Amino acid sequence: MIIDSISYSGFHHGLRQPDQVLTIRLGQCPSAVDWAAFDAWWSGKLDIPLLAQTEDSASGHDAARAMWRILQIAAGLQRAARIPVFEPGRILSCRADEKEAGAWLCTVAVPRVDFIPAQSTHLAYNWATSLVLEMAVAPERPARPEALYRQLEEHVLQPLRASLPAGKSSIHILRTAQECRVPWRHLGNGIFQLGWGKRALRTRRSKVETDSLIGAEAAQHKFIAAQWMRQAGLPVPDHYLVADEDGALQAARNLGGLLVVKPVDRDRGEGVTVDVDSAQAMRDAFRHAAQFSKEVLVERAVAGVCHRLLVVRGRVLYTVKRQPIAVEGDGRMSVAECIQAANERQMSLPAWNRPPAYPLDDLARAALARAGLAPDSILGAGQWAALRRIESTEWGGLDEDYSRTLHADNAAIAIRAAALFGLDVAGVDIISTDITRPWHENGAAINEVNLAPLLGASPSSLGTLHELMGRLMEGDGRIPVAIVMGAEGAAARALTLQQQWMAQGHACYVTSHMETVGPDGGLVPLAAQGLFARCMALLMNKDVGALVLVAQTDELLDTGVPVDRLDLAERVAGECVAIGQGGATASERTDRLAALLGLYVDSARP
Incomplete structure (x- = not known):
């Protein structure tokens, strides 16, 4: 212990x-x-x-x-x-x-x-x-x-x-940052900073700080989002916003045909009912949706299947067809036996890594009946039996990749929709009978534009995380960082480095444990005490394009080095002032500091 x-x-x-x-x-x-x-x-x-x-x-x-x-x-x-x-x-x-x-x-x-x-x-x-x-x-x-x-x-x-409080997307983004050598730190409450200084980007789950706050709020309200898209000339389903059962029934009469009922401001398929085709079904669907939101959307169903397109800064990174959870037959087992076998396979996974269980409940029986199947039906080899009408986070599903066959016109409306809401990372859902054909030929429509889409949940998503990181970050997110350690001469050497880096086009700052000098040579007041704290403050400052630290004390022996990689570490004549603990002499602690900094010089890093 x-x-x-x-x-x-x-x-x-x-x-x-x-x-x-x-x-x-x-x-x-x-x-x-x-x-x-x-x-x-x-x-x-x-x-x-x-x-x-x-x-x-x-x-x-x-x-x-x-x-x-x-x-x-x-x-x-x-x-x-x-x-x-x-x-x-x-x-x-x-x-x-x-x-x-x-x-x-x-x-x-x-x-x-x-x-x-x-x-x-x-x-x-x-x-x-x-x-x-x-x-x-x-x-x-x-x-x-x-x-x-x-x-x-x-x-x-x-x-x-x-x-x-980090979401599922955060761990995938941060693992990718680690693999791409992009530095990161936790800023609290599940918010992380990727990169340093002018190249820094703050994220929470898959939200990025460059997302529009106004656009994000509009996208999360399905009725307002649809109005924005309709006015922008993007295809969306016909619908009504209602607040009570009478309004829902009237909306059904006005729209006619099969309907979809959903809460106006919830995600992950919560409270959604599809294939509503009668007054009683509408009442039931409204009551279900009203458990999640005060306002409910009654929408004319669009023919086809929902496809998720991940848009990152003006490019579609992947497209998947979102099929409902289903089991595959082998020509011998019944549907019920296939469900049992599928659940047995999932039991081999740790409990925290298991997808939702394959259900055999009333909703599953109804989904089977629509396909002319029952729990005791024998599924042919390669035959799939859907256990839900639609895919959702709660129930799970099957993703079929269409990234290479997505029609360019469908990619274009997804990119326009993300730009309309000012979202740098967006999950755009398009309902289409064939995503390889243009939307204006087959009546496809944009169902939703999702802020902070779940990342890493499918092979398609996992396979594009490095490309996503490349679109979000400038290079590896790093700025040049150097440390000069020693006595009085360290400050003069640091100012020389500052001039060299400024000549290369970097907005270079110099800081010691007591004062900070900006690119113009003026002092930069900081409410931060010590070299480590001042360095961290500057790494959060997007005006900073390069940084030279002046280590005139041995403070970093006790705090650790502020960054995981240094472009340069130099030692000038003289010893650092010993302010740390340990009983060693100033000379010994200066030697230890030099050895510590040597671990993080770029040429020494793996």
Whole structure:
């Protein structure tokens, strides 16, 4: 269990995320463990792939081997809770506990996410420690560990999710940023900054700060959104906005034919009823929708299937046909048996990674009946049986990719719709009988324009995340950053670097722990104390195109380095003023600071 922890504000041990140091006690560390079998079980049952041991975990004793797995499982549990921890960390030391034979004390550096309480992080590592020590010596490991899933969901994942209100899209965006070497930090409340200075972009889920607030509000109100699009010459269904059952019935008489009833301001298919074709069905549909919103939209149904087009800054990145949840036959099993088999397959996944269960309820029976099927019908090989009328987040569904066959005219109206609402990232839903044909030939219509569409939920979405990052960020989101350390001469050298970078076209700032100089040579007042805090303030400033830090004290030994990569780290004559703790001389601490900065110079980074 964790017996000590030190948290840094920045980077201190060569990780690509800000780090913290934990000392973890392994009581009665297991020996003679079949680690290969252990790794296979964990990777398969928790969907946490265990990486091969690194040099600092490959020593001969089992404490290091156990600790390496603890780090990976703790990181995986945090990711399962949508906390962006993308590297397991490093083992700094493992030593025998002098107080108890067979016990070990391991000191490790692990990633830290700003604004995540220390007790939340400790929860993940304490649970991982207990699990590894118990499962390593277990005589048998369960083939279906449902009890373990329930424990982890209740005691680990739920508390961790409560510590960071990040949506499902956030973890995919941040993982992609990590893969693309784009720096990021948590600014609180699930808001993240990608990049630095003039290249910074703030995001929350899949919203970006460049989205129009007015457009976002309009898009979230389905009636207003449709009016905007109709006035802009974009195809939308005919509909009425109603507030009571009488209004709904009158709207039905005016529109005629099959109708769709939906809340005016809800997402994810909540409260939607399709194929409304009678007065009683309209009453039922209105009452259902009214549970979610005070106003209800009664809409003439458009022939076809809903297609989701992801538009990012004027380009459609992917298109999928959104089919309802369905099971596939094999020529032998009934529909009910196919449903059971499909649910059995899903049970092999960790509970938190399972899609919605395949249903066999009244809605499923009605969907089957529309196709001339019943639960006991034998499905032919390759035959699909839909269990819902439409796809929704609640029920799940099947996505069929049409990115390469999307007609250019349909892409054009999706791009125009996103631009109309001023959304840099938008999920545009088009109902069409054939998305490969132009909308004006087959009566297709735009159903919705969605702010903050879910990302990473399908192979099509996952496959375009790097392209999405490339459209959102300028390069890797970085600006040039240098550190000059030493005595009085450090400031003069920093000003020389400033002039060099300004000559290259960068709006370069210089800051020490006490004062900040702008590109014009004037002092920039900042309500921030210390070099680290001033650096962070400037990295949030979109006027900053380059930054030179003057380290005249050894402050960064205690805070960590503010960035994960330096373009340059120089040392001039003289020692830094020792203000930190540890009892070492100023010369020793200056040497340590130089070694620390060397870890983050661009040429030394992987």
